[in-house]
Amino acid sequence: MNEPIIHVENLCKKFDDFTAVNQISFDVSRGEIFGFLGANGAGKTTAMRMLCGLSFPTSGMGTVAGFNIRTEGEKIKSHIGYMSQRFSLYDDLTVFENMKLYAGIYGLSRQQTLQSIDEKLEQLQFASEKNTLVGALPLGWKQKVAFSVATLHRPEIVFLDEPTGGVDPITRRQFWELIYNAAANGTTIFVTTHYMDEAEYCSRVSIMVDGKIEALDSPKKLKEQFSVQSMDEVFRTLARRAKRTE
Amino acid sequence: MNMIEVNGLTKRYGNVLALSAVSFSVAEGELFGLIGPDGAGKTTLFRLLATLLNADEGTATVNGFDVVKDYKSIRNCVGYMPGKFSLYPDLSVKENVDFFAALFGVTLEENYDLIAPIYKQIEPFKDRRAGKLSGGMKQKLALCCALIHKPKVLFLDEPTTGVDAVSRSEFWDMLSNLKQKGITMLVSTPYMDEASRCDRIALCNEGKILCIDAPANLTKNFDTPLYALAADDMFALLNAVRSIPNMGDVYPFGEFHHLFSHSELDCGKVSDELSKKGCNNLTIKKIEPTIEDVFIKLMNNE
Numbered sequence: 001m002n003e004p005i006i007h008v009e010n011l012c013k014k015f016d017d018f019t020a021v022n023q024i025s026f027d028v029s030r031g032e033i034f035g036f037l038g039a040n041g042a043g044k045t046t047a048m049r050m051l052c053g054l055s056f057p058t059s060g061m062g063t064v065a066g067f068n069i070r071t072e073g074e075k076i077k078s079h080i081g082y083m084s085q086r087f088s089l090y091d092d093l094t095v096f097e098n099m100k101l102y103a104g105i106y107g108l109s110r111q112q113t114l115q116s117i118d119e120k121l122e123q124l125q126f127a128s129e130k131n132t133l134v135g136a137l138p139l140g141w142k143q144k145v146a147f148s149v150a151t152l153h154r155p156e157i158v159f160l161d162e163p164t165g166g167v168d169p170i171t172r173r174q175f176w177e178l179i180y181n182a183a184a185n186g187t188t189i190f191v192t193t194h195y196m197d198e199a200e201y202c203s204r205v206s207i208m209v210d211g212k213i214e215a216l217d218s219p220k221k222l223k224e225q226f227s228v229q230s231m232d233e234v235f236r237t238l239a240r241r242a243k244r245t246e
Numbered sequence: 247m248n249m250i251e252v253n254g255l256t257k258r259y260g261n262v263l264a265l266s267a268v269s270f271s272v273a274e275g276e277l278f279g280l281i282g283p284d285g286a287g288k289t290t291l292f293r294l295l296a297t298l299l300n301a302d303e304g305t306a307t308v309n310g311f312d313v314v315k316d317y318k319s320i321r322n323c324v325g326y327m328p329g330k331f332s333l334y335p336d337l338s339v340k341e342n343v344d345f346f347a348a349l350f351g352v353t354l355e356e357n358y359d360l361i362a363p364i365y366k367q368i369e370p371f372k373d374r375r376a377g378k379l380s381g382g383m384k385q386k387l388a389l390c391c392a393l394i395h396k397p398k399v400l401f402l403d404e405p406t407t408g409v410d411a412v413s414r415s416e417f418w419d420m421l422s423n424l425k426q427k428g429i430t431m432l433v434s435t436p437y438m439d440e441a442s443r444c445d446r447i448a449l450c451n452e453g454k455i456l457c458i459d460a461p462a463n464l465t466k467n468f469d470t471p472l473y474a475l476a477a478d479d480m481f482a483l484l485n486a487v488r489s490i491p492n493m494g495d496v497y498p499f500g501e502f503h504h505l506f507s508h509s510e511l512d513c514g515k516v517s518d519e520l521s522k523k524g525c526n527n528l529t530i531k532k533i534e535p536t537i538e539d540v541f542i543k544l545m546n547n548e
Contacts, residue, residue, distance in 0.1 A: 038410075039410040039412060039413065040380070040381050040382060040408075040409060040410050040413060041380055041381075041382075138285055138452075139283070139284045139285050140283070162408070165407070165408060165436075166283055166284035166407065166436045167283055167284070167436075168282070168283035168451060168541075168545065169283075169438065169538050169541050169542050169545070170497070170542055170545055170546075171283075173497045173498050173499075176498055177484070177498070180480075180481040180484075180498075181481075183481075184481060194408065194409070194410055194411065195437075196411060196500075197499060197500030197501075198500070199500075200500035200501045201480070201498060201500070219501070230500075230501070231500075231501075232411060235410075235411055235412075236411060236412055236415075239410060239411070239412040240412060
């Protein structure tokens with residue numbers, strides 16, 4: 001159990017002569033909330049796609065949930081949860097139907113499916129909206145339902161790509177409480193965000209600049225290291241060093 | 247004369263009320279922010295003012311022209327940068343600029359002074375197709391195209407969404423420069439920390455305007471005692487605060503939790519109580535609100 005849930009060594013991804021991800025190495029421990037930050041074009045999305053088994057590394061190696069990212073991409077996909085701001089549920093299916101569909105895709109049994117859906121609806125206090133079409137829900141609720149769908153199959157780790165973009169300030173905080181809760185129950189969270197206050201919620205934060213990880217530590221230690229008051233200032237100091245223009 | 251006048255604008259899409267009797271005005275030369283999450287009605291409002299949609303109820307004028315009767319005059323004197331990249335991806339940077347200039351019967355050279363500070367940043371890529379530009383470059387090109395005819399009013403719909411903190415701040419610097427040149431601007435954003443860059447802001451949610459004022463006034467008039475709390479285990483602290491009756495609402499706020507208290511607190515006493523509940527290394531202090539605190543309070547009052 002003590003082996004890291006993500007282990008990456010010298011991971012590289014090149015597109016022709018452009019090195020999008022340049023020799024990154026890091027570990028994520030089980031149960032951590034790991035913030036994966038960087039300016040636009042720093043290489044976050046490319047790195048995340050490799051970790052999720054969606055893109056093949058040019059060089060380097062890594063494991064996610066015990067599976068090799070070079071050779072076991074399909075196994076990784078079935079053992080992780082994934083949600084992005086752009087990832088949409090099906091608007092013309094109800095909340096329940098969306099959950100059931102994804103439970104089916106992840107191969108849950110009928111009994112597991114129903115039990116898991118009940119748990120999620122109760123956690124969201126959303127049982128009354130079970131038969132509402134997702135298209136009729138406010139964005140904030142869609143995002144909360146999307147998070148539940150991404151964790152329905154009880155993955156050991158869930159990848160969240162800007163999950164709170166455009167969401168109102170109260171819902172944004174409720175969303176982070178869902179994350180806190182999942183982490184308290186042992187799920188590892190790997191999250192990207194443009195809101196620097198959200199970086200403070202993470203156990204550890206990595207900041208990518210021009211394809212490399214330039215900083216990796218707890219928010220407290222990063223602020224000490226850069227002698228600044230906020231994660232926003234840490235981010236700005238590092239992002240200003242960027243040479244490439246996306 | 248106000249550059250923008252909005253009176254009771256209402257817009258429905260089927261059963262969805264996108265905009266509910268919204269009224270406000272923007273003075274000439276003002277930088278006015280519409281601040282709110284997705285679904286607040288910001289884009290609908292821009293489309294109504296840019297004469298791309300008609301309202302169900304209410305009236306509006308831009309530069310003294312009525313948005314329904316005088317739509318042709320409005321289209322000549324406003325620049326509109328939609329939230330979604332809407333230039334021609336198959337045309338080069340220069341071709342896009344020339345195209346928009348031709349539409350308005352002007353040339354790049356004619357209004358070069360106005361757009362030069364922005365255009366110079368994309369000029370090295372002027373032969374690149376717009377579709378192949380990075381996000382930040384696309385944004386600058388879109389701003390150039392919206393400014394090419396030297397508009398009196400600029401509509402910017404979420405120009406900084408999905409953009410990192412450094413690029414966002416650079417974009418607002420560009421807007422401050424345009425303000426110096428006398429252009430009136432209506433800008434929307436979901437990022438509350440950008441509020442302070444505006445002269446006045448309207449906080450909006452679910453089709454309504456919650457309030458309108460200068461950012462500094464909004465925080466100055468906040469009358470709820472507000473406290474920042476931190477401890478070693480922040481999630482446990484959140485639950486501990488909630489377990490004490492009548493404390494008020496508490497929300498995670500980055501490094502600290504913010505407590506919207508019902509009354510002035512004895513910080514020492516609260517600290518003792520939370521320590522008894524197992525919270526270690528407690529910090530509790532009274533703080534000044536941010537725009538986001540104001541927004542949360544107004545949402546809760548609704």
